[in-house]
Amino acid sequence: MPKKPCAYPGCFRLVDLGAGYCRVHAAAEKRERDRPADARRADKPSRKWYKRKAWCGPGGRRAVQLAKEPLCRLCPPFSRQRATIADHIVPHREDHALFWFGELQSLCKSCHDIKKQRAERRTTGPKPDRP
Numbered sequence: 001m002p003k004k005p006c007a008y009p010g011c012f013r014l015v016d017l018g019a020g021y022c023r024v025h026a027a028a029e030k031r032e033r034d035r036p037a038d039a040r041r042a043d044k045p046s047r048k049w050y051k052r053k054a055w056c057g058p059g060g061r062r063a064v065q066l067a068k069e070p071l072c073r074l075c076p077p078f079s080r081q082r083a084t085i086a087d088h089i090v091p092h093r094e095d096h097a098l099f100w101f102g103e104l105q106s107l108c109k110s111c112h113d114i115k116k117q118r119a120e121r122r123t124t125g126p127k128p129d130r131p
Contacts, residue, residue: 046094054100062086065104072108074115081108087116 003014008025015022021029041047054060065086072081083106092099107116 044094045096046092046099049096049099061100061104066106069106071106072111073105074107074111081110083107084109085112087112 002017004017005011006013006015006022006025007020008022008029011022011025013022013024020026049055052060056062066083070083072083075081085107086104087107088099089103089105090098092102
């Protein structure tokens with residue numbers, strides 16, 4: 001398969017045609033691309049909630065959910081993936097009670113990032129510009 005140079009300025013490592021960056025620069029590029037979104041979310045209380053032992057610890061809600069339901073709920077039955085994310089079925093939207101006591105579902109990363117996020121955007125929709 002033909003190769004091309006990495007898209008990072010000054011890097012001449014060869015990558016496959018479908019890839020943009022080499023392994024060394026892919027993580028740095030993603031971090032840079034995600035920086036504006038991370039800055040918008042930095043002051044939200046749930047950022048700290050996700051780091052607590054009660055959520056991510058060995059006996060936390062995430063671990064309990066993934067042990068109870070180890071396969072992705074949204075994948076088609078014939079190609080179920082191993083779940084890695086404990087997702088809130090009803091988006092908590094910074095509601096403390098809903099975050100800690102709301103119902104969870106197990107999802108693989110691709111289903112969470114694509115299907116779930118798309119569904120949430122549909123329900124909230126874009127905010128119209130008003131003067």
